[in-house]
Amino acid sequence: MQAVVYAGYGEPPVLTDAPEPECPSDGVVVAVRATGVCRSDWHAWKGHEQVPLPQIPGHELAGVITETGPDVTRWNPGARVTVPFVCGCGRCEYCAVGEAQVCPHQTQPGFTGPGSYAERVALHAADLNLVALPDSVGFTAAASLGCRFATAFRAVTVHGGVGPGEWLAVHGCGGVGLSAVQIGVALGARVVAVDVAEAALDAARRLGAQAVVNSAGSGASETAAAVRELTGGGAHVSLDAFGSAGTCASSVRGLRRRGRHVQVGLLFGEAATPPIPMDVVTAQELAVYGSHGMPARDYPQLLSMLADGRLRPEELIGETIGLAQAPAALAAMDEPAAATGTGMTVVELPG
């Protein structure tokens, strides 16, 4: 089959012939119809995360099942499916209660095994992990849920529990942040978007944000004060959708009493352990959550909001490309992520 492969960290990815995936006994092989291009793939390619080499990137996929393993009971060839980027093992205590996003034995296409920049990809523990696509949800829209939109959905709904009329602050308006803006607006929340780039704030406004804060040149306390002022005392729910010591502190300090902070942006290297104002957390009874992806169990609510048009992830897609253009799209991420609101790139494959 055709696949995009890199032989070593930082070596140019190329479209080439690759071995057909082997179907796991509890898994399936999926013919990929769409797959998102994500900065996580870039991080693995650059060696910021250890992956088996050579590697096929890609973890945000939708497609059609072509083969099922002998232990699979819920799925048959021909089914249209997507899958969370974190796949649970299906055997541990966390998977047993549907919390596959924290499975200690999790698999991730493109990281623990070959990914979806390919004509076909193998997925493990299919009965637990696969999600059926409603007819009204296309492959490209499903792939664009990827890790960013789905992660934002879980952060806003499961952790944040945002209700109509409540204030949702979103710190960082890249892919995850803009997804959170659209989701918050769809749930009836009033959204205040925070970013250092005007283009990102314009995109947030177009998605329905009621207020914006340009935090360029401001300290965390100053940004938080602006959010508290705009929201009449602070946000009910606040996301650090960027992942830095500054945005984390702004998010916590911008909350209303009894507010909920959700850490969505990943924190790497020296930023991995930011100082959190725990004095404010106790005095104001704030809640602090971490959010890591979204398990298959949580998809039906998200897909029903796609099916009836309340959520429109396709509005966040910048361009669609073919598999042959995927290597260049990955390499283009060498440039820092300018929050220009140009949107996600999705690779489409012929059926």
Ligand SMILES: [Zn+2]
């Ligand atoms: Zn598990």
Ligand SMILES: [Zn+2]
């Ligand atoms: Zn991703």
